[in-house]
Amino acid sequence: MSDDKIEELRALINAPTPQSDSAATQRSARFISTPQCYAGFDLFGLIEDGGPPLGLGGVENEVAPYPYVSLPQYDNATLDDRQQALVQAKLDNVFDYAKLRGAVVHGNVRCDDVQNAKDWRYRGGLEEQEYNFNVDDADADFVGVRLFEGTIAYLGKNFVAIVLSQNIAQKFLDLLAVVYSSVADNNFERISIEIIDPILLTFPNRKCNSVEELDFYPDFCPSHPEYDARIKQWPKAPYDNDFRSDDLVGWLMTAAPTPVFNYLKPFTDHMKNFPMTNDKFKRVPGFEADDLDQAMAEGRLFILDFKDFQEETVAARNWDNFGARLHAGIALFALPTNSNTLKTVAIQPTQHPIGNSFWDGIGWTLANIFGYGGNTQPPSKIVTPADNYWAWQMAKNAITTMTSMAAVVDHLSTHVYLGPIPVAYFRNIPNQHPLRALLDTHLMALVTNNHTGIFEVGAPLVGPDIVYNNPYNGLLTGAIQRLSGFSSVTFVNATVRRKDQYHFFEQSTPFDRMNDPSFAQIGDYPQHDDNRLMPIIKEWVDGYLRLYYHSDQDVTNDTELQAFLYETTHDGRVRGFPDEARSIEELVDIVSRIVYWMSVNHGFTSLASFMKLGALGFYRDHPIEPTHPYSERDWLNVCPPMNVGAGLFFFSRIFTDLPEDWHRSLGKYPKGQFKHDPNVYPLLDVFQSQLQSLDNEIRDKNADRRWAYDLRMPSTITVSPWN
Incomplete structure (x- = not known):
């Protein structure tokens, strides 16, 4: 790339010069922006310095504490207010049966209930008693996994090979034009994360020439002072060297x-x-x-x-x-x-x-x-x-x-399966109900993420425009169309079909493989052996609910609760969901399973990011002849092209990793979530301590395994489907 082209690039993105003290330079603590990581060649650092703050980390906002909570039958002070709120809630939150055939979706993502549930919200100050597992979810400087950063790092690592590709300078300019135009207006109320097309534009559409080119994990400079903080956000698969x-x-x-x-x-x-x-x-x-x-x-x-x-x-x-x-x-x-x-x-x-x-x-x-x-x-x-x-x-x-691909279908199908639950929840459970403080965090972002992932990218979440568009062109479904062996129509139909196979109780009842003589013979089965979370969740939920429900009659007389359960089953059509609860024990079981579905059953490993094995497409149209003298070149040809592999890798990071352990993980609640009732905190301390102990046990077990497995570790399980 010539000096003139570098200057053209700088002008295009309005990047600071190396001597600049611009705000872009000052605000940037971006990892690969220092020249020492590129031995004096600072073009990629300059791009990162001026780069858009696209990343996973989410927003944290302050809201008022919950009001004094009580069951509706005992609310003599604010009963009129909560009844009026429910009238409005039923107007705002509606079940829509027409947007996606075979699925029930929220028909109004612009309403306050959905908008207030899409971000991590602390209540009453950051000094509250919730233990944070030594991770600050309110860190203003933390923007999460920087997807653009990884793209530039891969480009730098393979620059010589890539620069020899045809029209690379123009392709790189096209990348920057697309990325920067998508965030130029700083309108973050609009979903504008367009990551796939820029990557497909930038990298050559050719098969990789080596295993090294299939390694899209960023390689950062180990001497950089922020190395540990940055590299842990790009964890390699534990089997990377043994694939x-x-x-x-x-x-x-x-x-x-x-x-x-x-x-x-x-x-x-x-x-x-x-x-x-x-x-x-x-x-x-x-x-x-x-x-x-x-x-x-x-x-x-x-x-x-x-x-x-x-x-x-x-x-x-x-x-x-x-x-x-x-x-x-x-x-x-x-x-x-x-x-x-x-x-x-x-x-x-x-x-x-x-x-x-x-x-x-x-x-x-x-x-x-x-x-x-x-x-x-x-x-x-x-x-x-x-x-x-x-x-x-x-x-x-x-x-x-x-x-x-089956795992990706499974993952999104749980989103579709669970989607009606928050609709019924917001329609029937007001802020004064004790379930709100317990379940709000576990339902966080489910509706908006379903909207973004399944429905058209660019469709606004607020404002007067049309809310829902094409369910086959969402952030996820549109990417599948470009990058996998399924069309987006096939993919969406597969997720809806898979959704219909779930049962609320069956898929939230941990499987004991030792009850099967065949499975019992397998020495280590981490998917099942490490899954000891339901009893811990159930103890926490039981203690919390018994603060407010003192008898089975309290459960049967809770009209708001009973309406929530009934609507989820009959209007939301969530297969296997109970339409009533008649005892504290039944209620504890139902609520525990909601927490389990929204967290434990939402896990996703990084196999889809592992292009040496986990690509969403197999690039061979011919049969495999067992005795044919194939070569490594033939194997490389079944792997994705460079641009598609990069697109798959960086896109899949949205769904497979927390920015770091214990960041909005199971057991985490926003600061002040339970400020309205200090009696909750001793129970929460026990819950978090048990999760920490289980996490440590699994880490010790993983140390003795050939390959570590983190899908059942509380520290890597999201507290809700927020990612």
Whole structure:
């Protein structure tokens, strides 16, 4: 890039010169803005100094404390006020059945109830008694994970390779023009985070030439004084150095990317569409002396079958998704004799095996020449570790890519499933009700995040404009359209379909794998073994509610509570949600499950960010031939192109990481949340202490594991679906 082009770049973004004392320089404590990280080449530092403050951290505002809380049947002082407030609440908060087919959404995100619930709000001062786990959620200088920072860091790390790409100078200017124009008016009441197109514009649309180019995690200068603070916000996957390990795929099944991801099942019968043979099984290293049927009889075989996604994977794709596909694959896992470590033994990338007839052979030959195209029954062969090394690596990518997409579908579908709960809640529970102080924080941002993620980017959250637009062009759904093997229509339909499979009680009842003889044989199953949160949540909720409900009659006579439960079930159509509570015990159970759904069941690991395995698209239209002499180049070709990989990586950070441990995590409440009732604080202290102890226990356990698993750690679980 010439000096003239650098000057043009500076002029375009109004960047300060190295000697400038401008406000942009003064306000910036941005990490990679110091020349020492680039050995004197400060262009990227200059860009960061003038960069837009786009990041995850959220806003914290002060509001008045809650009024004196009481049940409606005992409110003699403010009953008229709370009844009038509920009349208005029912006008403001409405169930809408038409915006997204098959889902119930909030029909008025501009109302005060929704607007007041979208930010972290402290009540009455920052000196209040809530323990903050040594993390200040009100830090004005903390803007969270800086997505733009990571983009520039990757550009700097691979500058030589990227700069050789065609028209790179113009592409980089296009990036800055798009990014800066999106925030130039400083109108932060408008959703204007456009991150995908700038990245796709900037980086070359070519396949990566090495594993290093697939590593989109920023590399910062370790000597920088803020290194520790910055690098911890870009945590690498614990398996980053071991992604080739065959054991990793099996571990991902026991350390699932979402809490509701339970696709692994015991393999108890042979499958017609998965013709695994004993010969194939015995060729797998470690199973030479084993027997397939004996392993099945002993409960040592497990199957991962994505048949539920078959229709989505063969549905019409969009034309601008850079060639990505997804395959509804099948994978077989096994425990060797005298071992409790799950091994990956076979993968069939699609649901349809190749047959033995003459015409099957002709079809296989044509598919290898021309690709699958629009074939709704794409054939494939079973691949094992005993086959060509790179064929096996490609097969693993095919199954982990589907694992990643299934997790994304799971995650967003919980948003859609839970969406009606705050509608019914705001309609029926006034500020004077004790549930408000307990549940407001757990419902924070659910409505606005559903609106932003599913509905059109750029649609205002306030003002007179149309509130809802195209549900297939939201921040998430629009990105899926560009970056994955699904169209946005396919993706949204998949989330709505998956949402209909949830049950309020079933998916919030922790699974005890030790009740199943097959699962009990697996040595470590962190998804289930680490999930000890429900009893802790239940103790906290029980203590809190008994401050206000002194008998079962108090529960049955609480008309506001009963209306909330009834509307959630019948108007919100939340499957499995109870339409009434008749005892304190029932109420504690219901409220505990609401907290569990909004926090524990909202977790999401970083697999979708791991482009070596977790990309949302598999970039190969042809079958994998187990014996073909593939090369690493062939494997790199199934990974996403550089610009798409970057887009997927940086975009997925919005959904997978807290800015740091204990930042608005489970157990955190804004300062002053319970100022109205000091009796809450001893209970809160116990709750937070138990969470801290569990978190420490899981950290100790992770230290002895091959790969750490943080999805069940309280410190990394969001207190609500705010991200």
